[in-house]
Amino acid sequence: MQLFYSPTSPYARKCRVVARERGLMADLTETACNPMEDPAELQARNPLGRVPALLLDDGMAIFDSPVIAEYLDGLGPVPALIPAAGSARFKVLVAAALAQGMTDSALLMTMEGRRPQAQQSPEAVARWRASILRGLERMTGHIEGLPGDLTLGHIACGCLLGYLDLRHGALEWRKGRDALAAWFEDFNARPAMRETDPN
Ligand SMILES: N[C@@H](CCC(=O)N[C@@H](CS)C(=O)NCC(=O)O)C(=O)O
CATH class of the missing domain: 3.40.30.10 (Glutaredoxin)
Structure with a gap:
């Protein structure tokens, strides 16, 4: 592949x-x-x-x-990252969808920031930013509800937080979110995260 x-x-x-x-x-x-x-x-x-x-x-x-x-x-020898059925499956898929939507907002903010200033929409940026902030408020709860320590939900949330560090440091997402910051510090130390670190 x-x-x-x-x-x-x-x-x-x-x-x-x-x-x-x-x-x-x-x-x-x-x-x-x-x-x-x-x-x-x-x-x-x-x-x-x-x-x-x-x-x-x-x-x-x-x-x-x-x-x-x-x-x-669906490939490979180790346990699946997406449970096959039941509420465990949907907890994982919803956490991954939350991170995916927040990533969409963050990427739109990045792209908007690259347009000529006169063409940028502060209203659109404010909506994307607000959706990220609301998502951050709920993310710890979603992560705590996930089955086990490593699922697609964990990975999607970890990659979104890594992207906020890369492109949107001004959001200061760790501020007032000690539990989420502590979780990310551990998660971000995994070899798979280190090997794919864009910095
Ligand atoms: N929904 C897609 C989004 C992929 C996406 O937008 N990737 C960006 C890079 S972060 C891209 O390739 N952008 C190029 C473009 O939109 O032309 C996914 O989850 O894979």
């Missing part, structure tokens, strides 16, 4: 962490690219032109990150 990624993409990082935690790296080649440069090899696999995109050995391409994560979770 071949994973197209960019080193700073939080969506791609989630899949790269899943692959490492699932013990799949012997079967996975990682190809770095910059989606903003419209690489033909990426667009041939994902017409949306976004990373991550996973190319299977039989030629099938899989995107986007939640689908790739689910595909990878």
